[in-house]
Amino acid sequence: MGSGLRWSLEELATRAHLSQSSLSRIEVRQRMTEPPPENPARMRAHPGREWLVVLSGTAVLMLGHRRFRLETNQAAEFPTMMPHAIGAEGGPCEILGIFDRDARRGHQRDGYGDDAQGAPE
Template sequence: MTQEDADLDSLVRKRIRALRVAQGWSLEELATRARLSPSSLSRIENGQRRLALDQLVTLARALDTSLDQLVETDTDDVIANPMIDGAHGVLRWALKAEPGMTVMRRRMTDPPPDNPAAMRAHPGREWLVVLSGTAILMLGHRRIRVETNQAAEFPTMLPHAIGAAGGPCEILGIFDREARRGHQGEDKPPGRS
């Protein structure tokens, strides 16, 4: 076995264990889901048993991942540079692992609109994290304060708008493909979602 093969072997075993632990499953639980004995799974995780393709396929399914993701080694391009959207005062990053997902950083100074007709609704989901200051999330008839280091997740089919509360705030927004489409091509002021 070459060093490259040994490194991949070790990486796959670590991923299997990490995915199992992340799910909160014991060896017995994953073994049952993968139709393996707990001792066989333990030997796979600890490097005492050869990795077989059929077992990797079964383990990937049981761990709700793909074989490709389990054995992926291409981690060279882990840095994503922002695209600057000066017209809207935001930085955007496309997520490679989730095509269609976009991350956007925005500084807001204006409060959200008081007029419910100014709120928008469109397909998709959005997530936001307040990096500094306090944001106000208008969501339907609710007015929600989101403080520094707090996050909000919401379906964008609810009418919504985002603004600052009592001074500037900076947010990091994550948009799925549909939510991103709902924001493309807008000529909106920087304080609006």
């Protein structure tokens, strides 16, 4: 990772209020190529919290009608009960998503895997 974010697993677990063992089981790396949907009706909402870090490129995080542009080494945290989606802007991007148990179940139930291409987050 670049100089913007350098956290040990212990530091990240503390920030996320999770144990290191829990955190190590719920990381998902995704490569995105498509922009996210801008219509909240096409976004997902489910119980939980999510954290993400942009590893490369530029990502767009949609939270309801709000649009957040995240560049390499920038991070976001949000409650997943808010309609949300993540996608790429200006070319492919790669993110590391970290989910609490409830958010992880929401992603597994809806069938979105590690190869999402601008699909609802």
